[in-house]
Amino acid sequence: MYSRSGRYFQEREVRVNQLAQKLGISGDTVRYYTRIGYVHPVKNKSNGYKEYGEKEEHRLRFIQSARQLGFTVEDIGQIIGEAEKGKAPCPTVRRLIDQRLHETEQHFSETIALRKRMQAAVNDWHRKPDKAPTGDMICHLIENFSYTK
Amino acid sequence: MYSRSGRYFQEREVRVNQLAQKLGISGDTVRYYTRIGYVHPVKNKSNGYKEYGEKEEHRLRFIQSARQLGFTVEDIGQIIGEAEKGKAPCPTVRRLIDQRLHETEQHFSETIALRKRMQAAVNDWHRKPDKAPTGDMICHLIENFSYTK
DNA sequence: CCTAATCCTGTGCCCGGCTCACAGGTCAAG
DNA sequence: CTTGACCTGTGAGCCGGGCACAGGATTAGG
Structure with missing residues (x-):
């Protein structure tokens, strides 16, 4: 329960599978979003493991919500990108969901x-015999x- | 219009894109089924092109029909495999379509x-404003x- | 302190069912 | 013979992760 600087505090950085379990998704999924750069855990120098904080958790929750609404992973990247530039992503979000809904x-x-x-x-096959x-x-x-209806 | 043996006959061996067009699918799709070994065109020694005959055409029509019915490419391989061993594939076909229908x-x-x-x-977003x-x-x-219904 | 056993991680490849890019070969016209 | 349009096979790429694997981290036991 010590931070790198030695101060006492509640543990906030968790590892990939701990976070995954917390969010009810697979570790591989978390790794995937990490790999494509949607979350940026800190690499623990001593053991090479990636440590996820609250920001990453929140980001992943956002991704999950967006996926539930049918946005593609790329859509989400675009949305995040706009938000990071301080721009309101809402118009894009509206446009994209229209598209995705149409596709759906x-x-x-x-x-x-x-x-x-x-x-x-x-149905048709139910009364037909097998044949070599x-x-x-x-x-x-x-x-x-032949389907003719 | 001469065969390799020099005899006169109607041309029966066609090339990938000709066959694809005839079947209304893409040349790449025909190449794909060729690659995975579902059809076996003859390689023309003189130019390296693959030549498809009636047998391949029929086989591809079969594949198309099966795909239309929701069989996976692997299912089709299994069906073809059984048929080639002289076994009636019908029981397998019935079992597989039950599965695939369930999945559908x-x-x-x-x-x-x-x-x-x-x-x-x-709907929800329609009356909500954009926000940075x-x-x-x-x-x-x-x-x-939050979807709660 | 050491060792062995177990857990956990990152990395890289794999999936379906095609589609695309590309280098190079082919074929008809001039 | 050359130009150039067309065509081909091969290899890689696509989405959204899943899976296998080697090896480091951690724990139990002594």
Whole structure:
């Protein structure tokens, strides 16, 4: 419980896995954000371990919140970058979430369509028998299934 | 229009981009399936180009159909492998699509939840102003948004 | 004090399913 | 023969981390 300068204080610098556990994410994820320069832990000279303080914890919480809202890791870098230059990142945030939401809608309808095809296939195949492959047919289930709706 | 043996015949061996265009996919995609050994074009000795015949075309159509149904590339390898050993791949196909469908459902509900969060954020932010970052706040929109519904 | 065993870390490579960059070869026109 | 447009194979890159591994740090035991 001594700092490098010898003064008594509550321990604030934690190591990667301790912080990860506190945030409910994996150590690898924390390392990843460290690697790409989104957090800047201090390297402990004596053992080479990285030590994370409150600032890093807060930063990681921010990253988590943003990820939950569908921002990409790159988006978050942009947002952080603007904030660090003292600029309000809000306009960018608004613009980006519009984009990401649009993409999510897109992705959503593709997922629905895929699910529909898959369900149709499962239904269709339920009353069809297995068949050994022939020279020009790998799997008749797949090859004879055509989705037309 | 001469074969290597000098006989006259309709050209059947095509090159990567010709085949890709015919199938409506990218040349890179065809190259990818070639690289991982799902199709085996013949290497033209004189120019090093790979030449694709009907067999490869059929194989690629099969791969496309399977991908459309949500099978992973690895699934497809397994299916092809079984078929090539003369075994009916149908049981595997049925098992795999059940798995993939389940995953798609999972993914689907995650996508819905994400969309809901995003929409809620957009709504919430609509009547909130921009704010410059402070020492302990990167973006108040993101940090003050809590999804509780 | 030393040793052995266990824990923990940083680093670098790996994943899917392609896509892209690039160096160099090919082919038709002149 | 040369120019230049086109085409090819190969290797690397993408996201968002996950995983394996070697080796240092720390602890238990003596």
